[in-house]
Amino acid sequence: MTLLKADFDWKPLALVPALALIALPAVGSGSTWITLTVAGLAMGMIIFIIASGLTLVFGLMDVLNFGHGVFIALGAFVATTVLASMTSYTQADSLWLNLMALLPAMLVAMAVAGALGWVFERLIIRPVYGMHLKQILITMGGMIIGEEMIKVIWGPGQIALPLPESLRGSFIFGDAAVEKYRLLAVLVGAAVFAAMVWTLNRTKVGLLVRAGVQDREMVESLGYRIRQLFIGVFVVGSALAGLGGVMWGLYQQTVLPQMGAQVNVLIFIVIIIGGLGSTTGALIGALLVGLMANYTGFLAPKVALFSNIALMVAILLWRPQGVYPVTNR
Amino acid sequence: MSNLLTLSGVHTHIGAYHILHGVDLVVPANQLTMLLGRNGAGKTTTLRTIMGLWHASQGTVTLDGVDITKQPTPDTVQSGVAYVPESMGIFSDLSVRENMLLAARGARTLDDIDTTRLEWIFGLFPAIKKFWLHPAGKLSGGQKQMLAVSRAIVEPRKLLLIDEPSKGLAPAIIQNMIAAFRELKAAQTTILLVEQNFNFARQLGDSVAVMDDGRVVHSGSMAELAADEAMQSRLLGLSLGSHQ
Amino acid sequence: MMSRLLSNDLPRSRWLTALLVVLFLGLLFAPFLFPGVKALNVAAKVLIFVALVASFDLLLGYTGIVSFAHTMFFGIGAYGVAISLNSAEQAGWGALAVGVFCALLISLLLSLLIGLFSLRVKAIFFAMITLAVASAFLTLASQLSDFTGGEDGLSFRVPELLSPGFMLRETPLVTPLGEVDLNGRLITYYLIFVAVTAIFLTILRIVNSPFGRVLQAIRENDFRAEALGYRTVVYRTLSNVLSASFATLAGCLLAIWLRYQGPDTSLSFEIMLDILLIVVIGGMGTLYGALIGSVIFVLAQSYLQDLLRVAGTATEGIPLLPALLTPDRWLLWLGVLFVLSVYYFPTGVVGKLRERAALVRLKGLK
Numbered sequence: 001m002t003l004l005k006a007d008f009d010w011k012p013l014a015l016v017p018a019l020a021l022i023a024l025p026a027v028g029s030g031s032t033w034i035t036l037t038v039a040g041l042a043m044g045m046i047i048f049i050i051a052s053g054l055t056l057v058f059g060l061m062d063v064l065n066f067g068h069g070v071f072i073a074l075g076a077f078v079a080t081t082v083l084a085s086m087t088s089y090t091q092a093d094s095l096w097l098n099l100m101a102l103l104p105a106m107l108v109a110m111a112v113a114g115a116l117g118w119v120f121e122r123l124i125i126r127p128v129y130g131m132h133l134k135q136i137l138i139t140m141g142g143m144i145i146g147e148e149m150i151k152v153i154w155g156p157g158q159i160a161l162p163l164p165e166s167l168r169g170s171f172i173f174g175d176a177a178v179e180k181y182r183l184l185a186v187l188v189g190a191a192v193f194a195a196m197v198w199t200l201n202r203t204k205v206g207l208l209v210r211a212g213v214q215d216r217e218m219v220e221s222l223g224y225r226i227r228q229l230f231i232g233v234f235v236v237g238s239a240l241a242g243l244g245g246v247m248w249g250l251y252q253q254t255v256l257p258q259m260g261a262q263v264n265v266l267i268f269i270v271i272i273i274g275g276l277g278s279t280t281g282a283l284i285g286a287l288l289v290g291l292m293a294n295y296t297g298f299l300a301p302k303v304a305l306f307s308n309i310a311l312m313v314a315i316l317l318w319r320p321q322g323v324y325p326v327t328n329r
Numbered sequence: 330m331s332n333l334l335t336l337s338g339v340h341t342h343i344g345a346y347h348i349l350h351g352v353d354l355v356v357p358a359n360q361l362t363m364l365l366g367r368n369g370a371g372k373t374t375t376l377r378t379i380m381g382l383w384h385a386s387q388g389t390v391t392l393d394g395v396d397i398t399k400q401p402t403p404d405t406v407q408s409g410v411a412y413v414p415e416s417m418g419i420f421s422d423l424s425v426r427e428n429m430l431l432a433a434r435g436a437r438t439l440d441d442i443d444t445t446r447l448e449w450i451f452g453l454f455p456a457i458k459k460f461w462l463h464p465a466g467k468l469s470g471g472q473k474q475m476l477a478v479s480r481a482i483v484e485p486r487k488l489l490l491i492d493e494p495s496k497g498l499a500p501a502i503i504q505n506m507i508a509a510f511r512e513l514k515a516a517q518t519t520i521l522l523v524e525q526n527f528n529f530a531r532q533l534g535d536s537v538a539v540m541d542d543g544r545v546v547h548s549g550s551m552a553e554l555a556a557d558e559a560m561q562s563r564l565l566g567l568s569l570g571s572h573q
Numbered sequence: 574m575m576s577r578l579l580s581n582d583l584p585r586s587r588w589l590t591a592l593l594v595v596l597f598l599g600l601l602f603a604p605f606l607f608p609g610v611k612a613l614n615v616a617a618k619v620l621i622f623v624a625l626v627a628s629f630d631l632l633l634g635y636t637g638i639v640s641f642a643h644t645m646f647f648g649i650g651a652y653g654v655a656i657s658l659n660s661a662e663q664a665g666w667g668a669l670a671v672g673v674f675c676a677l678l679i680s681l682l683l684s685l686l687i688g689l690f691s692l693r694v695k696a697i698f699f700a701m702i703t704l705a706v707a708s709a710f711l712t713l714a715s716q717l718s719d720f721t722g723g724e725d726g727l728s729f730r731v732p733e734l735l736s737p738g739f740m741l742r743e744t745p746l747v748t749p750l751g752e753v754d755l756n757g758r759l760i761t762y763y764l765i766f767v768a769v770t771a772i773f774l775t776i777l778r779i780v781n782s783p784f785g786r787v788l789q790a791i792r793e794n795d796f797r798a799e800a801l802g803y804r805t806v807v808y809r810t811l812s813n814v815l816s817a818s819f820a821t822l823a824g825c826l827l828a829i830w831l832r833y834q835g836p837d838t839s840l841s842f843e844i845m846l847d848i849l850l851i852v853v854i855g856g857m858g859t860l861y862g863a864l865i866g867s868v869i870f871v872l873a874q875s876y877l878q879d880l881l882r883v884a885g886t887a888t889e890g891i892p893l894l895p896a897l898l899t900p901d902r903w904l905l906w907l908g909v910l911f912v913l914s915v916y917y918f919p920t921g922v923v924g925k926l927r928e929r930a931a932l933v934r935l936k937g938l939k
Contacts, residue, residue, distance in 0.1 A: 064697055127916060134915055136639055136700060137849060141912040144846065148905030152896045204430070204437055211420045211431055218418035221380060222480075223406030223434050261842065265708045268701035276697075302716050305709040312705070313690070320694060326422065 012323035023295040031175030042182035044290025045189020050244030051270045051282045053237020059213035059277020067139035069260025070146030075109035075242025076249035090164040098164035109246045110239040117238025150257045158256040161249040213277040275322025333358040333519045339388035348374045350543040361520040363530045366540035372523045409487030417477040421466025432480035453505045470497040489520045495529045531555045539564045580781040586930030608751035619871045620769045626863035628819035634858030636812040637792030642703035645710045646817040648840035650676045650824020655727045655834035664730035684817035688810030711840045726835025735761040856921025
């Protein structure tokens, strides 16, 4: 965003620390609060990685993809296979060796998810451009098929995805325990966000995406073949979902074929809060959702999912199109 | 005098509505052709059909000898056409600078844009330079209009399709725009311009085509129409003559 | 008389009429035509789906609203009856009535809330929100185990007249097709049959009334409807409330039939998919599609799994195929069928039959 400093709408950004601060007295203990907050930020970052692609697909292509979950699950399952074949690396207590295993796992997961994304766009999405109802129905169908195919390939049960040795455990800061993996998740998420913001703001492709989210037709009228841009964004979005799936799987330490559908609901809440088409909005939404889930998980576990819905409703009452609505729609 | 753009028997349907009923139009090269007519006559639809945003259900559109009737919009644009829609199509969240950068298809970065050309545009429309880094959405209506036209001329094009550019502009700026279009004509650019303001039109146009009910009902030289007040009121309605 | 009963919404196709008549009579005489416990279960399931899908079609096909909360209302009806009958000292008609009434009340309030909320958000947001709410409700049902029996669910007794032990006649009725027990199950079946028929005809009345026509106008172009002076929010909310209420009633019927209720019997996502599939295959916005689609679907579900089992064993040696052709992967084929239906069969069976009939009529006119 090249908005001038005076123009920047900082209110939504302030929601994140606001939520954290409100939770502090509720949680009581400072050290627990630190643990929960880091956990919330980590979860939020992972959700952001997954949601970032989806919000751009919605914003740019006006495509309602209810099947985004399939890329999450696929990425996670691919990672289990890759990591299982590299146990010598993952079980060694060396950060370097562990990363040498983790990085290929992530890259392969992204590549496979991205490839599936290309196929998905071609077979499932392309025939129903502009038809929202059919998109919802068909992408759901696509996700069912994907989930079942995962069961065919990897079996219907859950598979363990243990953390590599050196990423287990926590750093202790006084009374507070901060899990090592969660710190890594925050770093990865921040890196993805930075990369996205850089691409969107400093490259011509990014410029095209931002313009296309506002007015697809005008971008075409300026001579750009927006179809190819669509495909690119969809593939990148799917690859990111795959990456998110790997990280989510490691966060939970197990993967299930249904995990896509489970995370799907959270993703939708996030992009509704953020505003369709807004990357920063997705980040804020994701962080809020992550923090909320962890605080309520500690304070009142039974209402965890409802708390996120309540959060979404509250935000929609404030800004019906999400915190950073994209204009011109 | 060759024709850059020719429309032959073009019909356009939008859903169930039959808007263009066989449009025959020629746009001579290196001239400015005015497309006049009441609201709802089909002027915008004609431009959009040329651009390929709506597809002609019948008839042909030929650009420089090439049949572009079924061509997708980006391809038509890449053949050298620029379009300024009535709604201007400004990307509000992007800065003025970014809007211009997008329009300069050949440019990867801002440095690639011809600086002389940019300076020329700044001279014509000072607001563009003044609000260079501002979000385009913060500009006034008239300034957005200037930006829309600037985008179309940031790189040389064969054909400009412009839909009601003078709307909301101050007279001084309108004069600048007229000067700009005259320079473009001299630089081998063909312009097809839709206008409601006849006074603006008569200063600029070489040829004129008048549309009504989805057809071209009159075409000829501007000089001829400008001199004949009876024809003006017959074709354009009495009210237009009072727009001074 | 017939057309007045059907609110003048006739099948408009000879094949369709024939099919509907056959299905109606088949369901009416199901206990006698297909004796046996499994067949009766299938028939009851079909009936309940008809009510569930018809109420969904009111919302989707006629008002153009996608809502994933339908199974939630279905579950509210089912759990309402289940909890009421489970906790009542005497599982009688009073407890049943209380259960139904409370369930309807809760559904009314919830659907009203959801409907009014749709004022502020776009359609796509609404779909996602209903998905979130339905998921949350499912989790809630599993978690409030004291109340709902959690994952295990609730078993309960039904009023005596409806229970299997109640015998109209000690000995079963012997027919050429087999033996039919004249017991409470039979009575329950006909209770469901009458209720579903009433629900179906009521919904048919609603969609063919001026109210229903406004709904369709809103579906086509809500801007224009608003411009014409119709408060679209009110109509949409009402449609939502009506749809939810009928789904709740269907849920109550389900509970009475199964005498058991758990999260999987009514709240699961799979059921939502089944509803979507049926409405697509049958034909959106036709209501008759609910009947035809439900029959096709339930029959297919019951017997396709057997087919898959056979196909799976037949292709034993070939790699990968057995994994694809097992009854456990029924959902995979459902998904494929679903996607193909949306592409190639957008108007569903009813739509296709009507198109055929219309073409024939046109040719006849020429």
